[in-house]
Amino acid sequence: MSISVNGNAVQVPDDPRVSLLDLLRDGLHLHGTKKGCNQGACGACTVLVDGERMLSCLSLAVQFDGRSITTIEGLGEPGALHPLQQAFVEHDGFQCGYCTPGQICSAVAMVEEVRRGVPSHVTSDLNSNVIDFSHDEMRERMSGNLCRCGAYNGIIDAINETLKEAAE
Amino acid sequence: MIPFSYARASDVQDAIAKGALGGTKFLGGGTNLVDLMRETIERPTGLVDVTGLSSEITETRDGGVMIGAAARNTAVTEHPLIRSRYPALTRAIVAGASAQIRNMATVGGNLMQRTRCTYFYDGEGSHCNKRAPGDGCDALSGFNRSHAILGASDACIAVHPSDMCVALTALDAMVHIEGSDGSRSLPIKDFHRLPGDRPDIETMLQPGDLITAIELPASSIAANSTYRKVRDRASYAFALVSVAAALEIENGNVRDVRIALGGVAHKPWRAERAEAALRGKPAGEAAFLAAAEAELAAARTFEGNAFKVELARRTIVSVLTELSGGAV
Ligand SMILES: Cc1cc2nc3c(=O)[nH]c(=O)nc-3n(C[C@H](O)[C@H](O)[C@H](O)COP(=O)(O)OP(=O)(O)OC[C@H]3O[C@@H](n4cnc5c(N)ncnc54)[C@H](O)[C@@H]3O)c2cc1C
Ligand code: SF4
Ligand code: FES
Ligand code: FES
Numbered sequence: 001m002s003i004s005v006n007g008n009a010v011q012v013p014d015d016p017r018v019s020l021l022d023l024l025r026d027g028l029h030l031h032g033t034k035k036g037c038n039q040g041a042c043g044a045c046t047v048l049v050d051g052e053r054m055l056s057c058l059s060l061a062v063q064f065d066g067r068s069i070t071t072i073e074g075l076g077e078p079g080a081l082h083p084l085q086q087a088f089v090e091h092d093g094f095q096c097g098y099c100t101p102g103q104i105c106s107a108v109a110m111v112e113e114v115r116r117g118v119p120s121h122v123t124s125d126l127n128s129n130v131i132d133f134s135h136d137e138m139r140e141r142m143s144g145n146l147c148r149c150g151a152y153n154g155i156i157d158a159i160n161e162t163l164k165e166a167a168e
Numbered sequence: 169m170i171p172f173s174y175a176r177a178s179d180v181q182d183a184i185a186k187g188a189l190g191g192t193k194f195l196g197g198g199t200n201l202v203d204l205m206r207e208t209i210e211r212p213t214g215l216v217d218v219t220g221l222s223s224e225i226t227e228t229r230d231g232g233v234m235i236g237a238a239a240r241n242t243a244v245t246e247h248p249l250i251r252s253r254y255p256a257l258t259r260a261i262v263a264g265a266s267a268q269i270r271n272m273a274t275v276g277g278n279l280m281q282r283t284r285c286t287y288f289y290d291g292e293g294s295h296c297n298k299r300a301p302g303d304g305c306d307a308l309s310g311f312n313r314s315h316a317i318l319g320a321s322d323a324c325i326a327v328h329p330s331d332m333c334v335a336l337t338a339l340d341a342m343v344h345i346e347g348s349d350g351s352r353s354l355p356i357k358d359f360h361r362l363p364g365d366r367p368d369i370e371t372m373l374q375p376g377d378l379i380t381a382i383e384l385p386a387s388s389i390a391a392n393s394t395y396r397k398v399r400d401r402a403s404y405a406f407a408l409v410s411v412a413a414a415l416e417i418e419n420g421n422v423r424d425v426r427i428a429l430g431g432v433a434h435k436p437w438r439a440e441r442a443e444a445a446l447r448g449k450p451a452g453e454a455a456f457l458a459a460a461e462a463e464l465a466a467a468r469t470f471e472g473n474a475f476k477v478e479l480a481r482r483t484i485v486s487v488l489t490e491l492s493g494g495a496v
Contacts (some may be wrong), residue, residue: 014176019202039203052242055268057195059198062174063217106268113267118246121262121403126251126375141405144266 003064005030006074008045012065018033021045021056024071032072032101035145043145046102047071053109075108083165084108087158095149103145107159110141134162171204171275173214177221178209179381180346188348188376194218196238196277199269204282209291209299218378219274223338225249227403231386237276237379241332242267245276254384256393260335263397263467266404276379278332278344279359283370283434285326286314297323298367313472314408317464317480324367325470327431328360329406335395337438338412341384356382360435367434389414389424394488397430400477407431409479415450415491425457426487432480438464444483452490453485460484 001012005028013023019040024030024047038057046109048070049131076082084104087093094100114137117129122140131137138156147155177183186196191213204210222236224251225247233249244250278390287294289307295304307315307325311482315325333356341356342455360371373379384390393414398400399405410430416423425446442463447456460481467477 011376017169022469033437038201038206040269043266044267052209053268054272055199058175058269059272060202061214063195063198063219110267113242118405119258119262119401120267121259123262126255126258140403141267144268159315 001062001065003061004067004068007072012062016060018060018061018082019057020047020059020061020069023061024056024069027061030071031072034098034101036102041146042099042102043106044102046100046106046145048105048109051109051112053106065087070105073103075104082108083162085140086157087161088155090155091157091161092151093158094147094151094154099147099149099151103142103147103155106145107155110138111159111163113141133160170211170213172205172212174217175214175456176217176286177393180221180378183216183218183221183348183378184348184359186214188377189214190375191275192216192376194258194276194378195327196439197240197269197272198267198277199273200277200281203216205302206288208238209289213454214409218276222381223274226305228386229385233383233384234380234438237274237277237381239275241265241270241273241275244332245270245392245393250384252391253387254335254339254390254393255333256338256390257384258412259395260331260412261462262406263395264331264408274380278330279336279379279382280316280371280373281330283328283335283360283363283367286311287449288326298326298363301366301368304474308470311472312470314406314431315468315473316468316472317467317476318437319362319435320365320468321365322363324363324434326363326367328370328444330436331395331397331407331410331430333360333413333436334410334428335393336382336384337428337436338414339384339387339390340426341382343379344381344383345373345377346380347374351380353383356436358439363434370434381481387414389416392416392491393426393488394482394491396482396490409476409483411480411487413484413487413491415451417492420450421449422446422449422455423460427463427484427488429463429480429484432476439484441465444487451488454490456485456488457481 034044036042169253193212223238397410442459444457445462
């Protein structure tokens with residue numbers, strides 16, 4: 001029974017009550033992933049599960065036996081930042097930084113969802129697989145990540161920057 | 169959380185066998201159940217993880233679509249068959265929760281999420297008949313802005329929170345169930361219960377029953393369907409009122425119509441009175457308004473939620489007008 005966390009095999013906790021979030025923070029001391037509300041309302045605990053964004057607070061670690069988790073620490077580290085981490089620094093994508101790991105993990109998967117053609121609440125043509133990275137699409141798709149400091153404009157700028165770089 | 173055991177079901181029979189033990193609950197994505205267990209409102213002694221069972225989305229022989237109960241909500245919204253033939257379903261799912269939650273939530277779990285209100289969550293401080301039958305209901309004379317206007321009882325006025333289920337109700341979905349006495353199917357409009365004097369019992373499932381799939385029947389009307397959700401903020405909020413509808417107009421008259429309402433009742437509310445009032449009538453604002461009135465005549469409101477009657481009326485008319493497109 002093991003979960004891959006940032007490429008390392010990790011033992012599934014014996015007690016099934018341990019949430020994925022508590023395994024990451026208390027068990028593995030990966031403190032990047034944050035506990036904002038512990039009830040699904042803020043997005044601070046967002047991690048990637050086999051590349052898809054999910055909330056680590058609303059699930060039990062044992063549910064992820066056999067799956068691959070990437071946390072903010074696995075995306076990049078000082079000296080080798082993920083392009084989106086770098087863009088957050090350059091565009092003031094945060095103030096206190098508490099929501100930031102969740103924002104970044106969420107945005108990385110969000111971009112993949114758009115590329116895959118997953119529709120959103122503001123997508124007008126459901127029969128098209130080509131979705132614009134419009135301002136409205138981005139705001140709607142990032143609405144599961146709250147920022148109490150209101151750094152939203154910087155967050156959207158940072159995401160736009162990496163999209164532009166990727167397109168070049 | 170109180171201690172519990174965890175096991176994964178390898179197939180439907182295994183799930184039924186493991187789920188038959190008293191105190192056991194099935195586990196989908198966990199987005200509702202894990203939260204309620206943490207609050208000790210749900211206290212299962214065992215969880216049977218059913219996310220490994222069928223999550224396939226396939227066309228049926230008669231042109232409908234079968235959705236395995238373990239399908240994630242995102243997988244349903246993005247499926248080409250759903251987007252093109254049942255747009256109300258895609259629109260409803262993407263109006264709910266957040267992308268992260270939709271990636272986790274299963275179709276079975278979405279159907280079975282608890283009808284609830286904030287007092288239901290406040291285990292220590294409030295009276296709630298749904299949590300503890302006979303305890304009383306603090307919402308009746310308390311904060312009831314988000315509560316029901318149709319089909320409620322003096323025991324409970326909470327509303328069913330699902331967007332997906334409202335669309336499924338308008339689209340005549342069937343719920344396929346497997347239990348210890350074999351399999352059966354229920355139309356979704358008969359799947360959830362009104363509160364009556366037992367608000368703690370929310371669906372027709374018996375303990376140990378497993379939802380295996382949701383079936384959308386072949387339908388010509390469904391292609392012209394949509395979902396509108398009205399809420400306090402533009403995203404990531406529960407519905408105050410929502411409307412799923414499908415409309416077919418022939419020679420300017422309503423040939424066929426389906427309407428279901430969310431945010432107004434203990435269950436996804438099929439607006440059969442409105443549908444009956446509309447069939448055969450000339451499509452247009454007068455008939456749409458009369459249909460809305462026919463449904464909402466039975467509304468019973470409380471101090472905080474009287475606004476929902478007008479909101480529902482306007483939303484029904486607006487959605488039907490949108491669906492009637494250039495035809496009116
Ligand atoms: C912050 C937040 C906001 C939300 N906002 C919205 C919203 O705006 N709109 C909306 O529609 N929903 C919303 N939701 C609710 C969300 O859609 C549900 O929590 C989700 O659909 C439940 O699915 P799940 O697979 O995670 O279920 P679980 O939590 O795993 O299970 C829920 C229930 O279903 C039972 N169950 C699961 N699978 C089966 C099966 N196959 N057969 C029988 N029983 C089964 C479980 O025993 C449990 O009782 C929100 C949730 C959160 C946390
Ligand atoms: S409305 Fe229902 S869920 Fe809310 S407090 Fe009353 S009984 Fe409980
Ligand atoms: S901590 Fe998980 S959503 Fe807030
Ligand atoms: S930067 Fe402070 S909460 Fe977002």
